[in-house]
Amino acid sequence: RYTRQEWFKTRSEMAALFSDLPEALDNTHEVANKIEVYQLDKSPIMPEFTIPETFSDANDYLRHISYEGAQWRYGEISAEIAERIEFELGTIKFMGFPDYFLIVWDFLKAAREMGVSVGPGRGSAAGSVVSYCLRITDIEPLKYNLLFERFLNPDRISMPDIDIDFDDDGRDKVLHWVREKYGSKRVAHLITFGTMAAKMAIRDVARVQKLPLSEADRLSKLIPEVPGITLAEALKQVPELKFELDKGKPEVSSVILNAIKLEGSVRNTGTHACGIIIGREDLDHYIPVTTVKDSVLEYASQYDGKFIEPVGLLKMDFLGLKTLSIIKDTLKNIK
Template sequence: RSEGLILLSGGPDGPVDPLFAQSRPGDANQALTTMKAVFGDRFYVELQRHGRPEEARAEPGLVEWAYANDVPLVATNDVYYAKAAQARSHDALLCIADGAFTGQEDRRRVTDQHWFKPAADMRTLFADLPEACDNTLDIARRCAFLVQTRAPILPRFDTGAGRSEDDELAHQAREGLKVRLAQVTPAAPEEDYWKRLEWEVSIIQQMGFPGYFLIVSDFIKWAKSHGIPVGPGRGSGAGSLVAWSLTITDLDPLRFGLLFERFLNPERVSMPDFDIDFCQERREEVISYVQQRYGSDRVAQIITFGTLQARAVLRDVGRVLQMPLGQVDRLAKMVPANPANPVTLAQAIELEPRLREARDNEKSVETLLDTALELEGLYRNASTHAAGIVIGDRPLVELTPLYKDPRSTIPATQFNM
């Protein structure tokens, strides 16, 4: 599994440095030897200098082993923020995450050297080991990455009847339309329904989406057969006669004059998107069915990220700075509350003279606002999308990194929508 990969030894939080720092050179050397045996000339001994005591304790052993075993050194910096001036804001962010205060002694701290240092700064830092900086370029030259454009990867629908997806879609749509027309009084001549159906089927086949329609129809039919309430359909998908025939929707598009082209148009190629509403109390049953149908390793929810918004970030930063609660609350309420069009902190400062006055008159408020401006918009927590589910044609770990939400048994993609 190491083919095509470059390995660095890991730095002070990796598997090797702590062994040297704990005066266990034999174990450390053995770990390095194992890494070299697996990765060969694609292995580098990593050095970091953030001012941590354990880095200084480990470095002599790392350098000695690298020289003795003809393994190149490489200098790295563990980057947490872009600029040196952001160290204070990052420290506040750690306190927000840990429920601590900046003035607290017994809390997590890092040095102020975790910024994105330019090459000149790194060469100054490693002036005694210039080859460690040179080798960063060596690694860069050995790396190649190209984002390839491709069509969406759609899971295959098992027809169970030996038919192709194209044939199965046409078969189910025709049979479904017969049932629909027998149940209602048609809003137009039946000939119009059949012409519309065949035209839609041909467009869906031409664009390569029969499987999508069949998959959606399958789990909706399953839900309805198990007494799970399903919405009648909303959005542009209600304009599809094929969707009505497959019971994806319960709206006759000819009766209501709805256009299929609003949903799927060969002149504007994009993924179709059905808006489907399931009973909230039994939604998990539908997801479980999809997992059983396509494989639990091929089904995932979609991650979402909560961000630090203007009012919330003021309160969070005010708390970790141990400012008076009443003062912070008054300042936070100066930010207009508009959920439909949230006001940023920078906009609020520009619009609200009382905020500017407080900033100009009190050093603590200036620190609060400056820190909050740096942190606003950053991700605060991960959750799962309220509706989205991903189904793959292969194990999803081959397509996307996954996240395990401790509140759910279903993994989530680490890519959001």
């Protein structure tokens, strides 16, 4: 039942309400003071990669396939290469990310077996010899003096971030494979939130307040075509818009005032172009999820990207590149 008392009251307002029972406020403070300090951030909730029984753990298996890959990449494994591999494996073990590398290695291996084109790698992951040996990247780090520490650094604990490029058509095949391997409830898109920009806020409020379309168009066109401009900035830059707010028709002024209040509010949701989450258990154990349409995956997170890592979930970027599709088709035509 709505009591018209639903707001955060000041200390004096609460004291007035409980004037006959002042100890109630003291009890509130007592309870608050007993709350222990806690962190919302969590350590990574890494999906567990199933390893062959002949290996003791994920680190052991990662070492095995890294040296197998090094043999394939380099032929002869020099002391320099072995030293770099051991250094990287030690860092990966220390930071607790062997399963991450195994998961990426596994779905890239599957992608190639399905005939999906995979990009050569991008970003700081190209500085990893282990990634190179696992065919996660195709750039030889030692040749170009690339630093592994740009990718993983024990002094700066953060989740590894490997952006993977697939050809446009192949991306869905890989997502389907990942969904089948880990379970539909453990793999999801990242949600995105579309917010009301200045022009959209004007148009939406005008429509709700039944302002004529011609007036709504006129007002929205007064806002400069500058990316990210706010209504507050537009009012400073455009005297005519300021006039409409201060001295214009009441119905027009009302639209601008309400648009200012609503600007920046979430207007709609979508799915991230490439962000994918893989969970150790069903994702709804960790975060709220929602269903999605027209996708290989069934779910999307209801947290956007900036909150996924603090929760501890693993985010990967599966990018579909038209460029790779063109190259793939070109090679097919040549053959």
